[in-house]
Amino acid sequence: MTPEIGHFALILAFAIAIAQSLALLGGAVTGNADERFTSFGRRASLIVFGLTLVSFLSLMNAFGHSDFSVINVYENSHSAKPFIYKLTGTWGNHEGSMLLWVLILTLFSGVLAAQGRAAPRELLNLTLGIQSLIIVAFIAFILFTSNPFERLFPTPTDGTGLNPLLQDPGLAIHPPFLYLGYVGFSVPFSFAVAALIRGKADTVWARLMRPWALIAWTFLTIGIMLGSWWAYYELGWGGWWAWDPVENASFMPWLAGTALIHSIRVVERRDAMKGWAVLLAITAFSLSLVGTFLVRSGVITSVHAFAVDPARGVFILAILVAAVGGALTVFAARANSLTPTGAFAPVSREGALVVNNALVLTACTTVFVGTFYPLFIDVLSGEKISVGAPYFNLVFTKIAGITLALAGAGTLLAWKRANLSATIRRLAPAALAAVVTGVIVLVIADRERVTGAIGIALVAWLAVGAISEIAFRIKLFRAPVSDSVKRAKGLPGAAWGAALSHFGLAIFALGAIGISLWKTETVALMTEGDVAEVAGYSVTLTSVERLRGPNYEAERATFSAQKKGEKFSLSGERRYYPIRGMETSEAAIRAQGLSDLYISFGENTSGRGWPVRLFFNPFVAFLWWGAAVTALGGFVAFADRGRKPAKLRKKNPAAKPIEVATA
Structure with missing residues (x-):
C-alpha cells in the first residue's frame, strides 16, 4: 500500500497546487489579493510540500524494502545491493530524480511562504503563484509521463540493479546538491516575473531576492564540484572536466547565476541595473530547465543522462517553451517600467560589474553554442559532428581570463564613482x-x-x-x-x-x-613486475588479483611507486557488475602534497599485459x-x-x- 499512498499524495499535491495558483494569480489579476488569498497561498505551499515529502518517503521506503512490485524499484535496485545504495537509488533514476526535483521545488516554496511575511503582500502572492505554476507543470510531468509508483505484476523475485556508475558516495550526494541549485533559481525567476507584472523592482525586491539567488548559486557550486570530483576518480581518464554536454548544462546556469548575484547587489545598493537583474534571473532558471531537457530528452548520450523517451523530452520542452517564452514575453512588454533611479560613473564598481556581466554572459553563450551546435546541425541536415575540448579551451578560457582580470580590479573600485x-x-x-x-x-x-x-x-x-x-x-x-x-x-x-x-x-x-x-602522462602495457616512468616516479605493477564484492566481481591491481628515496604503494580496481553486465573503474590515486599520482588500468584482453595509464596531476587539490x-x-x-x-x-x-x- 505504501506506493499507493505516495501516488495519492502526489495527486493531492497536484490538485492543491492548481488551486493555489488560481487563487493567488487570479486574486492579483482581479485586484482582490486580500489577506484570505495570502493566507491560503501560504498554507497551500506548506501542505503541498508535506504531501510531496510523503510521496518521496513512500518511494524511498519501497527502495529500502526492495519492493520489486514497483517497476521503478525493479529496474533500479537489487536485493544484493548495499543498503545505502538502495536508498540513494531513489533518485538514481529518471522517475525518482524528478520526484526529488519536485520535492526541492515545494521545499523552497514552503520556506518562502513561511518566512515571507515581511514582503509586500502583492509581491509575495505573485511570487508564490508563479512558483505554484512551476510545481503544477512538474508534477503533471511526473504523473502523466514518469510515474515512479507504477506496479508490476507478477512481482519479480529480484531487480535488475542500479547503474554501477551511480553506486558511489560521490554520485550518491551529487544530484541532491545539483538539484538544490537548479531548482533554487526558480525563486529568483518567480520574483523577477512578479516584478515585471507589478512594474516595480526596487531595493526591497532586490533584498528579498538576493538570498535565494545566493543559496541556489552556492548549492550549484557544490553540486558541480562533487560531480567533477566523482568523474576524476571514478571514470579513470585522469581529468576533471570533459566539456560533456551535461556538464555544460550545469555550468551554464552557474555562469548566469554568477552574473545575477552581482547584478542584484547593484540594484540593492544603487537601485540600478534592474533590467539586468530581471533578465539574468529569467536566464538562470531557463538554463536550469535546458539542463533538465538535455538529461531527459534523449537528444544526447552521456554518462549523466537518465532518460531516452521522446514523449518525456517533448513534455519537458513544452515546459521550457512555456516558462521561457512566457517570461520573455512579459519582459518585452514590461521592461520599460523598471526605471532605474540610481546613477553611477563608468569607472566605478557598478561599471566594472556591468562589463563583467557582459563577459560572463558571453562566456555562457560560447558554452551554449558549443553544446547545442551539433544538435542543430543534426536536426537541420542529419550530419553528425562534435564540438570538443579544443573549441572550449580556445574560446572560453580567453574570455575567462579577461573576466578574472576585471574581477580582481572591480572589487577595489569605489561605488558610484572611483577616484x-x-x-x-x-x-x-x-x-x-x-x-x-x-x-x-x-x-x-x-x-x-x-x-x-x-x-x-x-x-x-x-x-x-x-x-x-x-x-x-x-x-x-x-x-x-x-x-x-x-x-x-x-x-x-x-x-x-x-x-x-x-x-x-x-x-x-x-x-x-x-x-x-x-x-604528465605515460601509457604502457604492463605485466606483473614491469616498471613505467612518469614525472620522475618509477611505478611497478606489483600484483593483480581477483576478488568479489557484495554485488560485483573485481580485478585489483597493486602498484609500488618510488621517487628520490620515497616509496609507497597504491591500488586500483576494475569492477564487473553481473546483474547489469557493466564495468566500472576505480583509479589508483596517491596524493603527493597538492598534486596526485594517478593510475588507471584496463583489461588484459590480449593476454600480454594490462594497458596502464599513469598521470601526474600537479595542483589538482586546488x-x-x-x-x-x-x-x-x-x-x-x-x-x-x-x-x-x-x-x-x-x-x-x-x-x-x-x-x-x-x-
Whole structure:
C-alpha cells in the first residue's frame, strides 16, 4: 500500500497546487489579493510540500524494502545491493530524480511562504503563484509521463540493479546538491516575473531576492564540484572536466547565476541595473530547465543522462517553451517600467560589474553554442559532428581570463564613482603580486612558460585583490590594530562572502591552470613486475588479483611507486557488475602534497599485459579546495541578514527582520 499512498499524495499535491495558483494569480489579476488569498497561498505551499515529502518517503521506503512490485524499484535496485545504495537509488533514476526535483521545488516554496511575511503582500502572492505554476507543470510531468509508483505484476523475485556508475558516495550526494541549485533559481525567476507584472523592482525586491539567488548559486557550486570530483576518480581518464554536454548544462546556469548575484547587489545598493537583474534571473532558471531537457530528452548520450523517451523530452520542452517564452514575453512588454533611479560613473564598481556581466554572459553563450551546435546541425541536415575540448579551451578560457582580470580590479573600485589616484593605490599590491609571480613562473616553468606565467599572474592578481579589499576596508596597517579588529568584526557578511568567493575562485583557477599546462602522462602495457616512468616516479605493477564484492566481481591491481628515496604503494580496481553486465573503474590515486599520482588500468584482453595509464596531476587539490572556499563564501554572504531596507520597515513596522526572504 505504501506506493499507493505516495501516488495519492502526489495527486493531492497536484490538485492543491492548481488551486493555489488560481487563487493567488487570479486574486492579483482581479485586484482582490486580500489577506484570505495570502493566507491560503501560504498554507497551500506548506501542505503541498508535506504531501510531496510523503510521496518521496513512500518511494524511498519501497527502495529500502526492495519492493520489486514497483517497476521503478525493479529496474533500479537489487536485493544484493548495499543498503545505502538502495536508498540513494531513489533518485538514481529518471522517475525518482524528478520526484526529488519536485520535492526541492515545494521545499523552497514552503520556506518562502513561511518566512515571507515581511514582503509586500502583492509581491509575495505573485511570487508564490508563479512558483505554484512551476510545481503544477512538474508534477503533471511526473504523473502523466514518469510515474515512479507504477506496479508490476507478477512481482519479480529480484531487480535488475542500479547503474554501477551511480553506486558511489560521490554520485550518491551529487544530484541532491545539483538539484538544490537548479531548482533554487526558480525563486529568483518567480520574483523577477512578479516584478515585471507589478512594474516595480526596487531595493526591497532586490533584498528579498538576493538570498535565494545566493543559496541556489552556492548549492550549484557544490553540486558541480562533487560531480567533477566523482568523474576524476571514478571514470579513470585522469581529468576533471570533459566539456560533456551535461556538464555544460550545469555550468551554464552557474555562469548566469554568477552574473545575477552581482547584478542584484547593484540594484540593492544603487537601485540600478534592474533590467539586468530581471533578465539574468529569467536566464538562470531557463538554463536550469535546458539542463533538465538535455538529461531527459534523449537528444544526447552521456554518462549523466537518465532518460531516452521522446514523449518525456517533448513534455519537458513544452515546459521550457512555456516558462521561457512566457517570461520573455512579459519582459518585452514590461521592461520599460523598471526605471532605474540610481546613477553611477563608468569607472566605478557598478561599471566594472556591468562589463563583467557582459563577459560572463558571453562566456555562457560560447558554452551554449558549443553544446547545442551539433544538435542543430543534426536536426537541420542529419550530419553528425562534435564540438570538443579544443573549441572550449580556445574560446572560453580567453574570455575567462579577461573576466578574472576585471574581477580582481572591480572589487577595489569605489561605488558610484572611483577616484583614479585612490584606485591606483588600491590596485598596487595586486599588480605587484601579479608581476612577481608571473616572472617567477616564467623563469622556473619548464614548458608553456608564457601561458603559465600569464595564468598564475591572474591568479595572484585575483587572490591579492580579494585580500586587499578587506585590508582597505578595515584600514589594515593604517590604523591601530584594535581599530582594525573592530572594523573587521563590523564588516557585513556580504563583504566577507565576496572576498572568500573571489579568493576561492583564484585557488580553483590555480588548480585548473596547473593540471591543464603541466600534467604528465605515460601509457604502457604492463605485466606483473614491469616498471613505467612518469614525472620522475618509477611505478611497478606489483600484483593483480581477483576478488568479489557484495554485488560485483573485481580485478585489483597493486602498484609500488618510488621517487628520490620515497616509496609507497597504491591500488586500483576494475569492477564487473553481473546483474547489469557493466564495468566500472576505480583509479589508483596517491596524493603527493597538492598534486596526485594517478593510475588507471584496463583489461588484459590480449593476454600480454594490462594497458596502464599513469598521470601526474600537479595542483589538482586546488580544484576541490578552491571550489569549497568559493561555496563557503556563498554561504557567508547568504547568512548576512544585515538591516532590513527602510521601505520594508515602513511597510511592515511590526515584522521581524528574519528569514530567508528578508535577508
